[in-house]
Amino acid sequence: METARLFFGLVAAVLIPLGLAWQGPHPWRMAAFTPAYGVCVVAPYGGDGKPWLALSVAALLSLGFVLWKHPTGMPDVGFTVTLPLMVGRLARTRRVSVVALLGAVGIAVWTAGPAVVSLGRELLLSDTVAVFVSAALISVFGGGALAKAATGPVRREILALPDSPERRAAVEFMNAGRAIGLLERGLLFAFLAAGQPEAAALVLAAKSLARVPTSDHGKHASEYFLIGTLASVIASLAMSMAARSAVGLPVL
Structure with missing residues (x-):
């Protein structure tokens, strides 16, 4: 471990x-x-x-x-x-807000501090938690690097197209998918690591319904969507299987 x-x-x-x-x-x-x-x-x-x-x-x-x-x-x-100088009514409101937040944090620490510290220590020292957290981060961010490399040729083809409504639509489609990709890989890893591949399939179905390219985006956008999705699935599946195997669980 x-x-x-x-x-x-x-x-x-x-x-x-x-x-x-x-x-x-x-x-x-x-x-x-x-x-x-x-x-x-x-x-x-x-x-x-x-x-x-x-x-x-x-x-x-x-x-x-x-x-x-x-x-x-x-x-x-x-x-x-920089420390901006705040004056007037807005400044007083912000000061009150800061005091309220600090008070809430102080009360929470005073009442639940020992239990939180004990739980945090257990989580920090847990090898199983560390393996799954690290594997999830690799899946989300390392999978992003994999998806970016895999879709690189298609992206270059789109950027090389002459200016047209189809090119602009394809570029807009590509630029809108980064946050969705992060969330997609995170959910895929979570469900696969929990041994729920059926739920992971629902994530892909939801993404297809919400973000599937149309004819206005052109065939390059469809290729970009398919390659990026497959790269995310590969990263999430590989890391979830590796993490489960590392902690002694069945890979699926």
Whole structure:
């Protein structure tokens, strides 16, 4: 189980920022995320040196992807912290809102803090939870990278078309699907990991009803839809089977 936790967790630490394409516009996010997530994965086995060596490998891989994308040097961090001056009625309302939220959080921590800390510790130390969480993240974000690579040729064909209503409709169809793809892979993984493939089939049916391309989008959009859906299914199915097998459950 320790090996499964480390494998899924460290693979997720590298693939999640790649799936979000942080190595390009947001390299510092990727450079920070991989070691941060990796520490959460490795922490329960901190007394052994090998898990930390594995984390070092993942961090170096992440750094390598970033430096490959930015051979001339790393860009600026890309954000600044400012404290806007709030005056008037809106400022008072926001202050009251902040006080109310902090009060609610403080009361919740005071009343349920020990139980939440105990539950959080159990979840953090649970190898089964770590395996499924990491596998889900790989499915959602790593599957996004797989879908993007698989649909790349079709996307290039669409962008190479002469300007026309069909091209504009196809481009709009492609650009509207990222959030749907994330949700689709998350639901597929959840149902498949829970051993409910019938529910996963309902997800695909719902997507087909809500997002199926029409004749106005052209044949390229249909190819894009089919390839992207199959890539999402492959990623979710593979990771759910791998996670179930790793924790000793039947693969389906």
